Amino acid sequence: MLLLWLSMTCLIPFDLSRLDGHLTSDPSQTREPIMDRILAIAKSYLVVSDKSRDAASVLVSKFVTRPDVKLKRLGDFLDWSLTTISQASDQTMGGTVILDGALQSLAQLFKHGKRDDFLQYGKNQLLGGLKDKETIVRWSAAKGIGRMTGRLPKELADEVVGSVLDCFSFQETDNAWHGGCLALAELGRRGLLVPSRLPDGRMVYDEKRGACSVGSNVRDAACYVCWAFARAYEPTELKPFVTQIACALVITAVFDRNINCCRAASGTFPYGIDIVVAADYFAVGNLNNCYLAISVYIASFPEYTRPMIDHLVAMKINHWDGVIRQLATKALHNLTPQAPDYMATTVMPQLLPIALGIDLHSRHGAILASAEISHALYKLANQNNRTVTELISSDCVDGLKSIHQRVSSLLACYALSFSHYPPPVCLSLSLSLSFSLSHYPRLSLSLSLSLSLSLSLSLSLSLSLSLSLSLSPLSLLSLSLSLSLSLSLSLSLSLSLSLILSGLQQSCSQREVCFTEARRDAAKAMGSSDSVVCEGNVSAVYRALLDCMTDYTLDSRGDVGAWVREAAMTSLMEMTLCVVGTAPQLLSPDLVNGMMCRLAQQSAEKIDRYRAHAGSVFVRLLHSNNPAVPHIPHREELLLLAIFPTEGAESLNWNAPSQAFPHITQLLRLPQYHTLLGLTVSVGGLTESTVRFSSQSLFDHLMLIQQDTAALGQFSDALLRVFRDNLRNDRVSIPFLKMLDQMLARFCVVLLSLCKEEIKKSKYTRKLRSAIAVFCGLIQFQGEVRKKFTPSLLHGLIRKTTASQVYEMLLTYDDVIDPDVMDDVMTSLSDTNWSEDVATVRTHRNQLCDWLGVQKPQLVAKGPVQ
Structure with a gap:
C-alpha cells in the first residue's frame, strides 16, 4: 500500500x-x-x-x-x-x-510512458519519400501514408490528401507523379478519398527526356488507382465518374505507347464484356492492332467515339515518336466513318492551324491527319454520290489548298536546286506537280519543274545514271515507297529493266537498321506479278531473295529482319510458281536447292509466325503439281514426301512447336537441308515451349541414330560447321552454347577449342555463363579435354557462377579428382566468398589448382605504353 x-x-x-x-x-x-x-x-x-x-x-x-x-x-x-x-x-x-x-x-x-509527438516529422518524411528516385522507396512511402492517414482525424487526413495532390504539378518530376499515384491508390483502397478530388491527366502523363520519354510508370500507377477505387467504393458512389474513368482506361488500353500500360488499363477496365473481350491482355500487345482494329470496334460505342478522337488529336498526332504519329493519323482515318460530321466540322478546323504552327512534330502530324481524314471523308462522300467539299467547310478547303500550294512550291524549288533524282522520285514529283499546275496555273516554278521532270523521264540516261550510282539511304527510302509504281512501268522502261533489278538487288543488300522497310518492299517488288524474269536475270533475282533470307537485323522493335525474310519467302514462292508454270527450264538445280534449304532452315527457327510461314511455303512448293517444281532434293526418292505426306500437309499446324519440330528434325537425315542451324536457335532460345519441344525432338533423333556411325559422323560435322561458321555471331553462338550444355558429341577437343575461341576476351556475361555450363559438361571426358579446360573453370571473371557450376559438376562426376582431396575442394568451393577482391580469392584459386593437379594461371605483364 x-x-x-x-x-x-x-x-x-x-x-x-x-x-x-x-x-x-x-x-x-x-x-x-x-x-x-x-x-x-x-x-x-x-x-x-x-x-x-x-x-x-x-x-x-x-x-x-x-x-x-x-x-x-x-x-x-x-x-x-x-x-x-x-x-x-x-x-x-x-x-x-x-x-x-x-x-x-x-x-x-x-x-x-508518454510517446513524443513525431506525427508531423513522420508525415513530412513519408511525403518526401513519394518523390524518391527509387521505386521501392516510393511504394513504401505510399503504404505508410495510407496507414497513417487512416488513423488521423478527418481534418488532418484531408490535409495529408491535399499534400499528396500537390505531387501532381508539372513542376514536379515523373517520380513525384508516380509516388502520388501510388499514394492515391492506397488512400482509395482505404476509403479515404472521394473520386471527385482526383486530378486529371495522370493516364496521359508522358514527358520527353532526350531520345526517350518518361511517364510509363505514372500511367501504370494511374490504372492501379482506378482499380483500387473500383474495389473500395460502392457502385452508386462511383456512378457519376464511371464514364470518365472508363474513357480514360479505354484510351490508355488502346493508344498508350507502352505495352505494359495498355495491359494494365485493359485489366482495370470496369465494365463492358464486349470491350473486355476485344481488348484483352494479348490483343493489346500489338500496337498496330490496337490503333487500327481495336480502336475502330470500341469507337462503335457512342460514349467512347469522341473522347478517343479528341485524344488522338490532342496527344498523339504531335507525339515525339514518329511511329505513334503515323499510327494516330491512320487511326483517325479508320475512325472517320464513326463520326464524319464531327471530323469535318470540328477536327479539321483544329488541324489546319496546327499544320502551320512552329512545332515540327505537330506540323507533321497535323498534315498527315488532314490527309487521312480528307481521304476518309472522300470515300464516304463517294459512297453516297456526293463530293467531299459538301462535307468539309469552305474555310477548311481553302486551308488545305494553301498547304498544297506551299508544298508544291517547296518541291519546285528542290527540283531546280538539284540536278538528278531517282526515277521513282521524278515520277512522283511529276504526277504531283502536274496536278498542282492544272489547279494552280500561277505556279510558274511548277511548270518548269514539270517540264524538266518529263524530260528526265523520257530519257533513259536519267534512269541509267540514277541506278548506276551507289544508292544512298534517301534513295533507298524513296525506292521503297515507289517500288510498285516503278515496276508497273516495266513495259515503258523495258530497255532499263536490268538497271531496275540491279537497284532492287542493291537495296536488298544494304543492311542499315533504319531502312529495313526499304529492303522488305524491295523483296516484295522482285516477286510481284509485274516483275519480268528471264534467263538473263533469274539467277540474280534468286540470289538477292536468298540473301534477304539471311537478314537478322535487330533494333528497338526486335527482330525487324524477320519482315525482310517473310517478304523474301513470299516472293520466292510466287516467283517460283510463276516460272514453273511458264518456263520451268529457267530453274537450275542450284537455285532450287538453295531455296529449299533456306526454307527448311527458316521452318526450324524460334519465332512461331515466321516458322509457320516458312513451313507453309516449303510444303506448298513440295506438293505443287500444276506443274511440279523441278530439282527439289530428295523428292524423287520419296524421302521428303515420307516426312511431309500430302494427306497430312494441310492439317499440320506450323505455329505449334509440338507439331512442327518432330517433322523438322527428320530433315537432319538429309544432309542437303541445313536444318541444324535453325534448330540451334530454337533449342538454345528463351521461349519455354519452343525450347522444350525442339530439344526433345532433337534428342529423339539422336537416340535413333546412336548406333549409326555414319549418321553420327555426319551430324557431328554439321554441328562443328554451324559453330565454325558463326563464331562471334551472338545470335547463333549463345544458343549454340546452351544447346551444347545438353548435347555433347564426339569431337570434344574441337568443341572445346571453338568454345574458348568464342569467349576469348569476351565480357558478355550471358555468353560466359553459357560457356561455363559447356565446360562443366565436358568434364566427363577424360584425357586431353579435361586437362585443357580445367584452368578455364578458374577464370577470374564471374567467379561465383563458375564455383557453383564446378561444385555441381564434382557432385555429378566423382571420379574427376583424387578422393583424398575431394572434401577440401568441395569445402573451398562452397565456403569461399568468391565476390571478394582478386588478391583474396587468388589464394583460394591457387590452392584449388594444387588440389586439382593443374597449372596455376600466370599473370601476364603488360608492356610499356608506346
Whole structure:
C-alpha cells in the first residue's frame, strides 16, 4: 500500500530536486537525493516474491516517466533492467522472480510512458519519400501514408490528401507523379478519398527526356488507382465518374505507347464484356492492332467515339515518336466513318492551324491527319454520290489548298536546286506537280519543274545514271515507297529493266537498321506479278531473295529482319510458281536447292509466325503439281514426301512447336537441308515451349541414330560447321552454347577449342555463363579435354557462377579428382566468398589448382605504353 501511495505522490507537478533543499550545497550532508532514494526502494521491491513486486512496477512506471526523472535516470534504469534480465536464470525460483519483476517494470513503463509527438516529422518524411528516385522507396512511402492517414482525424487526413495532390504539378518530376499515384491508390483502397478530388491527366502523363520519354510508370500507377477505387467504393458512389474513368482506361488500353500500360488499363477496365473481350491482355500487345482494329470496334460505342478522337488529336498526332504519329493519323482515318460530321466540322478546323504552327512534330502530324481524314471523308462522300467539299467547310478547303500550294512550291524549288533524282522520285514529283499546275496555273516554278521532270523521264540516261550510282539511304527510302509504281512501268522502261533489278538487288543488300522497310518492299517488288524474269536475270533475282533470307537485323522493335525474310519467302514462292508454270527450264538445280534449304532452315527457327510461314511455303512448293517444281532434293526418292505426306500437309499446324519440330528434325537425315542451324536457335532460345519441344525432338533423333556411325559422323560435322561458321555471331553462338550444355558429341577437343575461341576476351556475361555450363559438361571426358579446360573453370571473371557450376559438376562426376582431396575442394568451393577482391580469392584459386593437379594461371605483364 505504501508503494502505491508513493506512486501517487510521485505525480506532484514540480521538480523533485526542490525536496532536496540545500543538499548539494552543504558538503557535510551525505544523504542521497530523493530521486535516487525512491528509485532504490522500487528496485529493492522488484525482486521480492509477494504482491509488493507488482506495486513496485507501478511505482517505477509512474516515477521514471516524470519529465525530470526521465532525463536523468531513465537510461540508467533501462540498463539495470536489461542487465538483470540477462543475468537472471529462469531455471531457479529466485531467478524467475527477478525476471518477473524486471519485465513487469518494463511493461508498465511502456504502458504509462508518454510517446513524443513525431506525427508531423513522420508525415513530412513519408511525403518526401513519394518523390524518391527509387521505386521501392516510393511504394513504401505510399503504404505508410495510407496507414497513417487512416488513423488521423478527418481534418488532418484531408490535409495529408491535399499534400499528396500537390505531387501532381508539372513542376514536379515523373517520380513525384508516380509516388502520388501510388499514394492515391492506397488512400482509395482505404476509403479515404472521394473520386471527385482526383486530378486529371495522370493516364496521359508522358514527358520527353532526350531520345526517350518518361511517364510509363505514372500511367501504370494511374490504372492501379482506378482499380483500387473500383474495389473500395460502392457502385452508386462511383456512378457519376464511371464514364470518365472508363474513357480514360479505354484510351490508355488502346493508344498508350507502352505495352505494359495498355495491359494494365485493359485489366482495370470496369465494365463492358464486349470491350473486355476485344481488348484483352494479348490483343493489346500489338500496337498496330490496337490503333487500327481495336480502336475502330470500341469507337462503335457512342460514349467512347469522341473522347478517343479528341485524344488522338490532342496527344498523339504531335507525339515525339514518329511511329505513334503515323499510327494516330491512320487511326483517325479508320475512325472517320464513326463520326464524319464531327471530323469535318470540328477536327479539321483544329488541324489546319496546327499544320502551320512552329512545332515540327505537330506540323507533321497535323498534315498527315488532314490527309487521312480528307481521304476518309472522300470515300464516304463517294459512297453516297456526293463530293467531299459538301462535307468539309469552305474555310477548311481553302486551308488545305494553301498547304498544297506551299508544298508544291517547296518541291519546285528542290527540283531546280538539284540536278538528278531517282526515277521513282521524278515520277512522283511529276504526277504531283502536274496536278498542282492544272489547279494552280500561277505556279510558274511548277511548270518548269514539270517540264524538266518529263524530260528526265523520257530519257533513259536519267534512269541509267540514277541506278548506276551507289544508292544512298534517301534513295533507298524513296525506292521503297515507289517500288510498285516503278515496276508497273516495266513495259515503258523495258530497255532499263536490268538497271531496275540491279537497284532492287542493291537495296536488298544494304543492311542499315533504319531502312529495313526499304529492303522488305524491295523483296516484295522482285516477286510481284509485274516483275519480268528471264534467263538473263533469274539467277540474280534468286540470289538477292536468298540473301534477304539471311537478314537478322535487330533494333528497338526486335527482330525487324524477320519482315525482310517473310517478304523474301513470299516472293520466292510466287516467283517460283510463276516460272514453273511458264518456263520451268529457267530453274537450275542450284537455285532450287538453295531455296529449299533456306526454307527448311527458316521452318526450324524460334519465332512461331515466321516458322509457320516458312513451313507453309516449303510444303506448298513440295506438293505443287500444276506443274511440279523441278530439282527439289530428295523428292524423287520419296524421302521428303515420307516426312511431309500430302494427306497430312494441310492439317499440320506450323505455329505449334509440338507439331512442327518432330517433322523438322527428320530433315537432319538429309544432309542437303541445313536444318541444324535453325534448330540451334530454337533449342538454345528463351521461349519455354519452343525450347522444350525442339530439344526433345532433337534428342529423339539422336537416340535413333546412336548406333549409326555414319549418321553420327555426319551430324557431328554439321554441328562443328554451324559453330565454325558463326563464331562471334551472338545470335547463333549463345544458343549454340546452351544447346551444347545438353548435347555433347564426339569431337570434344574441337568443341572445346571453338568454345574458348568464342569467349576469348569476351565480357558478355550471358555468353560466359553459357560457356561455363559447356565446360562443366565436358568434364566427363577424360584425357586431353579435361586437362585443357580445367584452368578455364578458374577464370577470374564471374567467379561465383563458375564455383557453383564446378561444385555441381564434382557432385555429378566423382571420379574427376583424387578422393583424398575431394572434401577440401568441395569445402573451398562452397565456403569461399568468391565476390571478394582478386588478391583474396587468388589464394583460394591457387590452392584449388594444387588440389586439382593443374597449372596455376600466370599473370601476364603488360608492356610499356608506346
